[in-house]
Amino acid sequence: MPVIATEKLTKDYLTGFWTKHPKRSLDSLDLEVHENEVFGFLGPNGAGKTTTLKLLMNLVFPTSGSATILGRPVSDTSMHREIGFLPEAPYFYDYLTAREALSYYARLFGLKDHAVVDRFLARVGLTEARDTQLRKFSKGMLQRFGLAQAIVHDPRVVFLDEPMSGLDPVGRREVRDLILELKKEGRTIFFSTHILPDAETLCDRVAVLARGRLQGVGSVEEIFHREVHGVEIIFELPGGGAPPADLARTVTRTGSRYRAEVGVEDVYATFARLEELKARVVGCSEVRPTLEEYFMKLVDGANQAKQAGGGSQ
Amino acid sequence: MNAVLVAVIAWNTFREAVRDRVLYNLVFFALLMISAAILVGQISIGIERLIIVNLGLSAISVFGAVMAVFLGVGLVHKEIERRTLYTMLSKPVRRTEFIAGKYFGLAITLAVNTLLMTVGLVTALLYVDGTLRREDAAVMTGVFFIFLQLLLLTGIALAFSCFATPVVSTLGTLGLYLAGIFSDDIRTFGSLSENPAMQRLTTFLYYVLPNFGQFNVISAVGHGQSVPGALIAGNTAYTLLYVTVTLIAAAAIFSNRNMK
């Protein structure tokens, strides 16, 4: 049984002030997330990621289609005992201290033990700030607090909407580690992001969404590595001289280092020439399209499909 | 409905009101009572007690109504606006329970506020009169009726805030409040008109609109008139029934609302 399953899940929002026009935000989403998976939900802004999460959290109601979590319909509130949710750019009762707020949330699950609250605040690194009112928290601290409230009740499934946004590199690292720990504890994690490296390091599988439509599901490699643009070679030249113009299709200089981007078929020839030039090779890696480039292509593709379809929607 | 959850949410709503310094209005009430108690003996003869009762009960009513309306219309809307609702509703909390918790939270706030103001009123009465009298029990009934009105007003404000913006909710709640105060006049207006359809309409409105007029005993208790027990029972029952209507309506609207 899948932990999360959606079937033809569709959501139209009514827009416009006087005359309401339906605007499709999510279009026939079919998705299955399995037990103990870290599942990444990728897509550019406005792709329908947050709409999907809101549908799963029963915050908005589907126009058509259905969704289940742990085999129970999303409208079943009692199932919420088993799940945790961190909204995008979360905001909490800012007149409470971190400790008060977390014990408030814990009480909604019948947890009255202050030790539990303190343990979870420590887990997200907020021990020192626990008696500070949330209104004095930075965005990153709020994000950490949000993680604590999502897991304080030991949920089986954790939903995180853009958990890394607003965090500094250290914070991102900590959240990454936390997600991996949650996986190790046997939980299922469903998170949305538009940052590819996060998805790469964490996800067993990802789904890509653009313009409300599912574009593909699979491992990060399957989805993003299909095409390799080329190879980048970073090198230094003795005596600081400039490389010959015909060395590679692009050569850029940063400080004393050069970066050459070459086609996969030209890699050995380029190495040979670099050897002739007595260059010192510092690094070599694949060049893949960035997530932004990938998304741009998806959006273009969706636009073209829409035009080709003659506005069949 | 899980009563523990409702209580937890209600307690937090009360805590929010206290931390937002809502109870500061008590300072103004205290100042009003103190200055009235001191001044009344100097500007008037023989009606000190009457003035304190009228002024005190009117102030309890006005301060409470302002609080009920302005906090009431924000109860749900503020949680949507600030997106605190997203986390709330991802907990095992039914929307009906959330509505009930919010309502009782504000009800507790109003109860505490009314109670403290009543202490001020009694103190002022003691000061000008030197002693409490039997008629002062009627004044307490007046306070109780004011509190019932506030409970009703809160329900109306909460129901509005489940589907309308704060401005619209405020106008709607105040509109119903005024209509409810003058519902007697609405019916009189109808009976003066010769049109039977109009008479039926105004009679219908008279019974459907929240009848705040039946709660107004301020001037009567000021003159030491006691309130019949039947009216106390009747008004209590009326409030319970009508508040239940507003809460069921609020829950139905809120349960079907998309939290965009």
Next chain:
Amino acid sequence: MTERTNAKTRAIIAIPLLMLGVWMVARFNEPYAAKMQPGPDVLNLSSARVIKALSIGYNGLMADIYWTRAVQYYGDKRHAVQLTGNQAVEHYPLLDPLLEITVTLDPQLVVAYKFGAYFLTEPSPVGAARPDLAARLLRQGITNNPNEWRLWADLGMIYYQHGDYAHAAEAYRMGSEHPHADEWMKVMAAKIAQEGGTNQISVFLWSQIFQSTKDPLIRNNALQHLRELGAVR
């Protein structure tokens, strides 16, 4: 069933039932609540100046409300007399204070002077039988509205009705000096000064009143007077 449909069904079933309860309790409360309300005859604020201060700039609106209250007050009392057939003397004690408040709030509300004076002066049970108060109200109106020459005619009528022909003639004469005043004002001033009260003059004055308004109450009353004078059947 989901919580959504549950809540909806509950509302559809329970709200009508509860409102039925609300209706029943409201009916139960009515007699008790009525006892707690100050009677309709109590004038809560007696000073027009205080009300003007309290109306914080909405004087016009407040004047309209008070004028309406004055009319309602008169109407209620009149209605009660007709219903019970109780012809006991009716003094309409609050009519004058209500009118006083109205015209203090809005001195240009001519209708309040005109009709107010009429109902103040008529004998019981039609009016308050207080020509003195009526004359005072009209003089106040004339001071505040010097362009309304018809108020002089109304004042003259009050004196005329009570046999004070000297004052009546004076009032018609003052009114006739107004540039827009009708010619008959002059005639009335002269006739009353010469002849005092005659049937002919009375008939003319009552038909003037009959023609000057569309208000059925006043027209009927004028007609009644004309009938008594034998001018109509």
